Amino acid sequence: MAAPSDPNRVLIFDTTLRDGEQSPGCSMNLAEKLEMARALRDLGVDVIEAGFPIASPGDFESVQAIAREIQGPIIAGLARCNFADIDRAGEALREATNKRIHVFLATSAIHREFKLKMTREEIINRAVEGVARAKKYCDDVEFSPEDAARTELDFLAEVCEKAVEAGATTLNIPDTVGYAVPSHYADIIRHLKKNVRGSDKVVYSVHCHNDLGLAVANSLAALLEGARQVECTVNGIGERAGNTALEEIVMAMRTREDYYKLTTNINTRLLVPTSRKLSMVTGMQVQRNKAIVGQNAFAHEAGIHQDGMLKNPSTYEIMRPEDVGIPSTDLVLGKHSGRHALKARIQDLGYTVDESQLQRIFEAFKVLADRKKSIYDADIEALVDNQLHSGASEAWQLVNFSCNASFGVPPTAAVSLKHADGRTVCEPAVGDGPVDAVLKSIQRGTGIDLKVTDYRVRSVTGGLDAQGEALVEVEYDNRKLSGRGVNTNVIEASALAFLQVINRIALRQVRPRMKPSDHVPQEVVPAV
Numbered sequence: 338m339a340a341p342s343d344p345n346r347v348l349i350f351d352t353t354l355r356d357g358e359q360s361p362g363c364s365m366n367l368a369e370k371l372e373m374a375r376a377l378r379d380l381g382v383d384v385i386e387a388g389f390p391i392a393s394p395g396d397f398e399s400v401q402a403i404a405r406e407i408q409g410p411i412i413a414g415l416a417r418c419n420f421a422d423i424d425r426a427g428e429a430l431r432e433a434t435n436k437r438i439h440v441f442l443a444t445s446a447i448h449r450e451f452k453l454k455m456t457r458e459e460i461i462n463r464a465v466e467g468v469a470r471a472k473k474y475c476d477d478v479e480f481s482p483e484d485a486a487r488t489e490l491d492f493l494a495e496v497c498e499k500a501v502e503a504g505a506t507t508l509n510i511p512d513t514v515g516y517a518v519p520s521h522y523a524d525i526i527r528h529l530k531k532n533v534r535g536s537d538k539v540v541y542s543v544h545c546h547n548d549l550g551l552a553v554a555n556s557l558a559a560l561l562e563g564a565r566q567v568e569c570t571v572n573g574i575g576e577r578a579g580n581t582a583l584e585e586i587v588m589a590m591r592t593r594e595d596y597y598k599l600t601t602n603i604n605t606r607l608l609v610p611t612s613r614k615l616s617m618v619t620g621m622q623v624q625r626n627k628a629i630v631g632q633n634a635f636a637h638e639a640g641i642h643q644d645g646m647l648k649n650p651s652t653y654e655i656m657r658p659e660d661v662g663i664p665s666t667d668l669v670l671g672k673h674s675g676r677h678a679l680k681a682r683i684q685d686l687g688y689t690v691d692e693s694q695l696q697r698i699f700e701a702f703k704v705l706a707d708r709k710k711s712i713y714d715a716d717i718e719a720l721v722d723n724q725l726h727s728g729a730s731e732a733w734q735l736v737n738f739s740c741n742a743s744f745g746v747p748p749t750a751a752v753s754l755k756h757a758d759g760r761t762v763c764e765p766a767v768g769d770g771p772v773d774a775v776l777k778s779i780q781r782g783t784g785i786d787l788k789v790t791d792y793r794v795r796s797v798t799g800g801l802d803a804q805g806e807a808l809v810e811v812e813y814d815n816r817k818l819s820g821r822g823v824n825t826n827v828i829e830a831s832a833l834a835f836l837q838v839i840n841r842i843a844l845r846q847v848r849p850r851m852k853p854s855d856h857v858p859q860e861v862v863p864a865v
């Protein structure tokens with residue numbers, strides 16, 4: 338992509354569906370990736386990295402489906418510097434209106450010696466061949482020297498220059514292992530911009546990992562040196578400690594526009610709805626105190642702060658909640674609220690639902706209003722999320738359950754489940770506690786055996802009648818999966834969270850796949 342005509346405009350390259358999705362607990366199926374791609378398009382990102390097509394048939398299909406459907410942003414596919422990867426990416430992106438192939442090759446001494454077993458010269462040749470091959474499929478080619486932040490500066494500049502000569506239009510400088518600190522990372526960008534011939538013709542991009550908690554700070558430091566593309570993920574999901582968080586970098590630029598003088602195309606009012614959508618789709622929640630999108634990000638508890646806020650919000654608030662998509666009032670609905678009021682609130686919260694979805698949400702709302710006096714925004718979000726992510730694509734549905742948690746008697750549960758093929762099962766089980774008994778009964782009934790690695794329950798809102806949110810993380814076939822359930826009955830919420838995970842497994846959404854970082858000897862897939 339050519340640099341935008343406005344020199345202060347920063348391109349947002351979203352890699353939630355590639356670098357984000359490959360992290361434990363964040364895998365998505367094709368329908369979920371499409372749903373997220375639509376949300377990213379609406380959010381206004383410039384580039385969507387849709388996946389790593391050679392990694393698995395599932396990755397290929399999702400890149401292809403996103404390339405077919407999503408108009409507006411550039412759709413990018415990742416490839417290592419070998420012909421098989423690049424050809425596969427080219428094929429997956431064939432139908433995209435705006436496409437980009439993103440080729441990468443490690444350049445640091447440690448990667449050259451131990452992972453690739455290639456000399457400097459071989460790396461340069463391979464990079465040039467890879468970029469040239471990608472050019473056969475599209476003009477827009479991004480090159481990433483993997484582990485750039487630990488690469489010798491002179492060699493890094495040499496590889497980048499050759500990649501530009503071969504036709505790269507974006508040079509992405511990854512801090513693959515999250516080793517850089519802001520001044521160091523800024524030095525790298527400054528050095529490259531000064532020493533790489535052709536720098537003025539390409540867009541410099543930054544790709545930071547958060548191992549030291551510095552991904553956003555490093556990206557900002559690089560922007561000050563002239564980088565004009567940031568690679569980031571919603572909620573900062575990604576390998577290990579994650580990637581640069583999209584919502585944080587965007588709001589840093591916007592809130593401190595006086596300092597950075599940079600702009601993006603992001604509709605910031607969709608930041609929180611997009612973050613929530615991702616949490617819903619993956620089951621991976623953000624921590625309460627997460628900047629911008631965490632539940633407490635705009636909560637003021639201290640009396641002195643509350644007093645100041647009442648006198649003038651800007652005493653303690655640098656951003657307005659509504660600017661990131663949090664409605665300014667937590668309007669309370671109840672038993673007597675009508676369909677119209679509910680619809681208006683759902684829209685205010687950033688969701689788009691059709692009439693049949695609204696009808697289902699309204700029915701669930703009425704049931705909830707019978708159990709709970711005041712329905713808050715968080716309750717409505719839980720209802721909408723539940724309705725939008727249940728039903729047609731589920732293999733198993735909860736019919737009913739009973740469980741016993743008396744004192745002095747072993748806890749037991751019997752969960753009745755209905756399969757999409759019409760059969761029903763109910764296998765009683767004994768557990769260490771009622772939740773454990775419910776899980777065992779579900780596992781017995783469905784025949785799916787998994788290991789629970791984390792389980793938490795928290796309340797969605799305040800009050801004793803609050804809905805409980807159960808979050809579960811499991812390990813299955815060496816992959817981590819997360820599930821979430823919400824209900825006023827916490828045992829039912831737990832059963833729903835387990836079922837979400839079971840359904841992902843039952844629908845064979847958990848497929849083994851390769852990661853870009855997996856070592857595949859280059860000679861297995863020769864470049865030429």
Ligand code: KIV
Nearest residue numbers: 441481483511513853
């Ligand atoms: O972190 C990294 O180096 C990557 C590359 C594939 C760009 O994700």
Ligand code: ZN
Nearest residue numbers: 356511513544
């Ligand atoms: Zn990365």
